[in-house]
Amino acid sequence: MVLLKGVDKGGFVWYTNYESRKGHELSENPHAALLFYWDGLNRQVRVEGSVQKVSEEESEQYFHSRPRGSQIGAIVSKQSTVVPGRHVLHQQYKELEEKYSKEGLIPKPKHWGGYRLQPNRFEFWQGQTSRLHDRLEYFPQEIDGKRVWKIVRLAP
Numbered sequence: 034m035v036l037l038k039g040v041d042k043g044g045f046v047w048y049t050n051y052e053s054r055k056g057h058e059l060s061e062n063p064h065a066a067l068l069f070y071w072d073g074l075n076r077q078v079r080v081e082g083s084v085q086k087v088s089e090e091e092s093e094q095y096f097h098s099r100p101r102g103s104q105i106g107a108i109v110s111k112q113s114t115v116v117p118g119r120h121v122l123h124q125q126y127k128e129l130e131e132k133y134s135k136e137g138l139i140p141k142p143k144h145w146g147g148y149r150l151q152p153n154r155f156e157f158w159q160g161q162t163s164r165l166h167d168r169l170e171y172f173p174q175e176i177d178g179k180r181v182w183k184i185v186r187l188a189p
Contacts, residue, residue, distance in 0.1 A: 092146035
């Protein structure tokens with residue numbers, strides 16, 4: 034699970050620790066799917082595509098737009114690794130909070146930054162009580178030298 038931070042012409046953007054489990058998995062296989070689910074509406078959208086790291090400048094800019102506590106938290110958290118106890122995280126956080134209390138800019142850690150998923154497939158799903166769910170899939174196709182989105186209906 035990730036917290037989506039933006040959508041632009043290039044795709045869907047989120048930020049995380051590059052050394053986390055998902056970071057290692059993306060370095061091995063730079064393809065992913067995002068799923069947006071609305072239980073109350075009985076709908077979901079699945080987006081599939083290739084994933085690339087965003088530029089260092091974009092990561093830096095976003096990092097410094099975050100609250101100072103979140104910046105310190107990104108430094109403290111060795112995401113997905115085992116910690117001996119919560120007290121260790123709190124102690125490290127407190128130490129960094131004191132260290133950076135007088136300094137203006139907290140440096141972005143090298144292991145932290147953004148990813149952008151460039152979509153190449155969308156699936157729109159609407160659940161039905163009959164279990165004959167509506168599923169529409171969109172994917173790019175070249176027609177007469179132009180990239181167009183082809184739409185097909187999938188069986189439930």
